[in-house]
Amino acid sequence: MGIDGLDGRLIVLLAREPRIGVLEASRRLGVARGTVQARLDRLQSNGVIRGFGPQVDPAALGYPVTAFATLEIKQGQGADVRAHLGGVPEVLELHTTTGHGDMLCRLVARSNADLQRVIDKVVGFEGIVRASTAIVMENPVPLRVIPLVEQAAQEG
Amino acid sequence: MGIDGLDGRLIVLLAREPRIGVLEASRRLGVARGTVQARLDRLQSNGVIRGFGPQVDPAALGYPVTAFATLEIKQGQGADVRAHLGGVPEVLELHTTTGHGDMLCRLVARSNADLQRVIDKVVGFEGIVRASTAIVMENPVPLRVIPLVEQAAQEG
């Protein structure tokens, strides 16, 4: 289930320099090309690596404002709310959670003013009782997995 | 600054089938290979596409539990807290926000029991006054950008 040191080094290498191919990776790692290919195939069928899709920056697309909204949902309306939020492009992510709120979603908007429009679109739905929003000011740690991969590789 | 329809179709295509190369993409989009290459270069130097790194699933790495923690920070301790959290592998993401808390971070753990260890590691730092954690139960909308790309492409 876990990953070993070679898997970890491979993932980190690919994360740092995604453009290199299997051959170059095998050179860097000091193993045979077939090995890298086999590891990659395994990591992908394992689900450890979901894919190599392009990482798009919403800010560069014209959506520089990010916010997190905690939503409180009317009992039994969960499915409807999920479907509704799934249809809003500015909702980048949605989780159902324990705790004070019932759901947490990540939003983006073109500006602080535009955020109001997005929030209206999000909460303008009968199943949502209350929403509290936190606007992101700074992002000291952007979404990352490499430290986790390194830790998992050492233990595994 | 924005992207046009072709950019949008290219990004969506790459997101759906990352393995295809420039040549195959140009065939699918019905444009010349040089065009796809030029668009890709531009999108990457624009910063719209940050890269093509592997998308790693923490759950498959042995960290199936995700949580969001809202942190309250002692005045003037922001920089120290950022550095501290940056050193914790289980902190996948950290934002400073407006609202009730001062920071919001995404955590992963090996189990609910292990989450306690992670939280202790996170909040075991003098600069942090209080932390409230919400455990993720379900993830109806995984992190996505394609709908946003499509919207940006239509408008741009």
Added chain:
DNA sequence: GCCACGGCTGGGCAATGTGTACAGCACATC
């Protein structure tokens, strides 16, 4: 009306990487 410019096309070229297969070898398991 004319011209320069930027973007797209379609072609060609050498160099490189890919997919796939194979035999040999080390290591752990039974």
Added chain:
DNA sequence: GATGTGCTGTACACATTGCCCAGCCGTGGC
């Protein structure tokens, strides 16, 4: 001692890449 698994090193045909160029077309400036 036999078996299975994973890694190595090699080979080959094929597709793709990076790069170059000439030509075409629409926009905008002169």
